Amino acid sequence: MTTGPTSHRDETPPVTTPGRRPDESMTLLTSMMERPLxxxxxxxxxEREAAGxxxxxxxxxPTVLVAxxxxxxxxxxxxxxxxTPSSSAIKAKANLVSQIETRRSAVEKQSTQLRAMQSEVDKLQALALGQDETSLQTRLAALTLASGAEPVRGPGIKVVLDNAPGSDGTSADGNPRTDAQKDDGTVFSKDLQVVVNGLWEAGAEAISVNGQRLTSTSAIRFAGEAILVNYRPLARPYTISVLGDPEDLQVEFAGNDGGAYARALKDNYGIRVSIDAADSLTLPAATSLTVREATVPKPKSGAPAATSTSTPTSSTSSTSSTSESSP
Amino acid sequence: MIPLLGLIGGVLVGLLWGPDVPVALQPYLPIAVIAALDAVFGAVRAVLDGIFNDKVFVVSFLANVVVAAFIVFLGDQLGVGSQLSTGVVVVLGVRIFSNVASIRRHLFKA
Known part of the structure; x- marks a missing residue:
């Protein structure tokens, strides 16, 4: 930009002095900057001037007008x-959010229905078994308790795990995938697995995580950034409700691997871990139980009762199909 | 005056008629717009210089748009579409700014 205000750069073509121009290696840039027209x-x-x-x-x-x-x-x-694409993207997102909400509420409704039906099935089952099949009844009760087929209530402890303060698992733009340092203070599915196993080892009678009852077929796993229990995504904090003797549980848990792991999480990663005794905890029934195997017991007194023997749920096989749920 | 009326007419037609641009052509739109702006500012400067020529204007406009779109297309095929788009934007942007600076000197003598 060395030209004066009155001289136009096109009228003064670059002086072609003999020898090399100092900026010869930048002729492209020079011509771009100095002769933009x-x-x-x-x-x-x-040409027009030559033609008079x-x-x-x-x-x-007309040409200019058209152009x-x-x-x-x-x-x-x-x-x-x-x-337009941005507004349509917003619309699509809102649509997806509303779809998620409707389906989630549908799932909630169906699980409630499922629990009601399960208790009905249990009632019918007890009715069908009658009074004389007491050995079957007690065995059934023990099996249902162990398999998590019915809600249970009693004293126990509550273990709450939460991400370390400051690491919310999401970045500034709210997208968990773009967070660079999410690894440190976040609770992973493995942490939950180890802690839950430690609690079983400490003598827990029943465990639920955020209202999801754990059974022998439950899985705690990762899907993307979310922890799934029984194929249902959980939101933090993760509350593990454990039924059992509160004092024994706490002492045993503090002494075993799971307790040591929880302390390490707290000390090394700042993950918030709290363990509290609770007088009365209610654990819901598991909803994803299904009969895998059923046999007809040898009839002792001619009663036409059929029970399963080695299944998570024990129920009559004719009605058990209603207790299936597809997550 | 005529070009301004034409421009306004084109904008109105675009707003009222509002044809949908095919998705396949959408990547070329921004580049085409910048190429068109380059041609427009070049034309304004030529008018102020007193050497405007309608044929040159139309040809430079069409050539700009077509070449810019072709470069982006080629870049997409080679997998360097965004880099080539950036190149086109830089070159045309420099030209636009130089022409605007010249126009400014014409109009405001500064």
Whole structure:
């Protein structure tokens, strides 16, 4: 930008001094910066002058009008076409969110229904078994308790795990995938697994995580950034409700591997771990139980009762199909 | 005056008629818009220089748009579409700014 205000750079072509220009290696940049105007204009003007016409054709020609219309159209199309996708993306997102909410509430409704049906099945089962099948009844009760087929209530402890303060598992833009340092203070499925196993080892009679009852077929696993228990995503904090003698549980848990692991989580990663005794805890029944195997017991007194022997749920096989749930 | 009316007419047509741009053409729109702007500012400067020529204007406009779109297309095929788009934007942007600076000197003598 060394030219004066009155001189136009096109009128003073670059001086071709003999020898190398100092900026010869940058001729592309130089020509781009110093001669931005299409050389065709100058050439056309020179031709017209040679033919005795004024150098400029003027701007009021049909060609210019058409070109101006096309340019205006192009600008508008660009603005319109490139602006719409964002609003349609917002719409799609809202649509997805509402779909998730409807389906989640549908799942909730169906689980409640499922629990009601299960208790009905249990009632019918007890009715069908009658009074005389006491050995079967007691065995059934023990099996249902162990398999988590019915809700249980009693004293126990509550173990709450939560991410370390400051690591919410999400980054500033709210996308958990873009968070660079999420690994340190976040509770992983493995942490939950080890702690839960430690609690079983400490003598827990029944365990639920955020209202999801753990059974012998439950899985605690990761899907993306969410922890799934019984194939249901959980939101932090993770509350593990454990039924058992509160004092024994705490003492045993503090002494075994799970307790040591929980302390390590707290000390090394700042993950918040709290263990409290509770007088009365209610654990819901597991909803994802299904009969895998059923046999007809040898009839002792001719009663036509069929019970399963080695299954998570023990129920009559004719009604058990209602207790299936697909997560 | 005529070009301004034409421009406004084009904008109105685009807003009222509002044709949908095919998705396949959408990546080329921003580049085409910048190429068009380059041609427009070049034309304004030529008018101020007194050497405007309608044929040159139309040809440079069409050539800009087509070449820019072609470069982006080629880049997409080679897997370097975004880099080539950046290159096109830089070159045309520099030209636009130089022309605007010249126009400014014409109009405001500064």
């Amino acid at each position: 299409d050389p065709g204009y100058a050439a056309a003007a020179a 016409l004024p150098p400029s054709t003027g701007t009021s020609t 101006a219309v096309v340019i205006g159209l192009l600008l508008t199309l660009g603005a319109v076409a490139l602006r």
